Amino acid sequence: MDIENECLNIDGLSKSYIVNNEQIDIIKNINLNITEGEFISIVGYSGCGKSTLLKIIAGLVSYDIGSVKLNGQEIRQPSTDVGMVFQDHRLLPWLTIKDNIAFGLYDMDKYEKEKIVMEHIQLVGLKGFENVYPHQLSGGMAQRAAIARALVHKPKVLLLDEPFGALDALTRIQMQKEILKIWNKEKTTMILVTHDIDEAIYLGDKVVIMSSRPGTVKKRLSVGIGRPRDRTSYDFSVLRKDIYAEFFKEDYELPDYAI
Ligand SMILES: Nc1ncnc2c1ncn2[C@@H]1O[C@H](COP(=O)(O)OP(=O)(O)OP(=O)(O)O)[C@@H](O)[C@H]1O
Ligand SMILES: [Mg+2]
Known part of the structure; x- marks a missing residue:
């Protein structure tokens, strides 16, 4: 990898929490180097520390x-260089879509702010909905607004924590196409956490597989399939099979109540 193009460097990262006087290792010795403009997908079991990693x-x-x-x-505190989109849109219900997206754009001329906000509304395909309130949008539209709200600050890195998890399968596929369009246009480095292995392959330049308890990077796979990707292609299915195999051979302890 060309060291000059490296954007995000994670070296030997570990995080633990103290729960009931006991130290619980959440993620351990994570090493990841992400190049500027790269799209990284992260998959792993529930509770393996994916959201914790993104929040860090x-x-x-x-x-x-x-x-x-x-x-x-x-990185030791939040900054506009890193944007984050969560599974739930987290839009403020008392503000219109336009005002939600403009929220946090301080120190900006009123006309410039209006221009930037409208550009981003257009980018995520919400033109005509700028003056409505979050409850008047569908789930997919609300997520698009959340993506616009994160992108309006021109972050260098956009973190997507299961952003389409609550959407139906068809809307999800539509949103995946749209996020690729945005990525192509904006060239933002993107890190996507998902439970959906097809989504990880469809979007990522690389797929990072995390193991559980504590969360570590188990494997990195280069997708290496030209875009737009065909989910029914041979190369896609080979990669899907490899990723499933990684999960099923993991020594995953069942909870005590499992029979
Ligand atoms: N503030 C906290 N205090 C104590 N434990 C925490 C805290 N936040 C997260 N954890 C624990 O850290 C572990 C990882 O949580 P995290 O939310 O990062 O998982 P995840 O991989 O994103 O899971 P999911 O796929 O279900 O979203 C969990 O066991 C969780 O209970
Ligand atoms: Mg999570």
């Missing part, structure tokens, strides 16, 4: 050991 990259959660650097600068 966003500067929302502290870490114990290792380092997380964006263009050489250690």
Whole structure:
């Protein structure tokens, strides 16, 4: 990898929480180097620490050991350089879509703000809906608004934590196409966490597979399939099979109540 193009460097990252006086290791010794403009998908069992990892990259959660650097600068607090989209849209219900997207754009001329907000409304395909309230949008539209709200700050890295998890299968596929369009246009480095292996392959340049308890990087796979990708193609199905195999051979302890 060309070291000059590296954008995000995660070195020996570990995080634990103290729960009932006991130290629980959540993620351990994560190493990831992400190049500018890359699209990384992360998959792993529920509870393996994917959201914790994203929140650390966003500067929302502290870490114990290792380092997380964006263009050489250690991340220790939230900044507009890193945007995040969550599974639920988290739009403010009392603000219109336009005002939700404009929220946090301080120190900006009124006309410039209007222009930037409208550009982003257009980018995510919500033109005509700028003056409606979040409850008047469908789930997919609300997620598009959340993506616009994150992108309006021109982040260097956009973190997507299961952003389409609550959407139906068809809307999900539509949103995947749209996120690719946005990625092509904006060239933002993207890190997507998903439970959906097809989504991970369809979107990612690389797929990172995390193991559980504590969360570590188990495997990195280069997707290497030209875009637009065909989910029914041979190469796609080979990769899908490899990723499923990684999960099923994992020594995954069943909970006590499992029969
Ligand atoms: N603030 C906290 N205090 C204590 N434990 C926490 C805290 N936040 C997360 N955890 C624990 O860390 C582990 C990883 O949580 P995390 O939300 O990162 O998992 P995840 O991989 O995103 O799971 P999912 O796929 O279900 O969203 C879980 O066991 C969770 O209980
Ligand atoms: Mg999560």
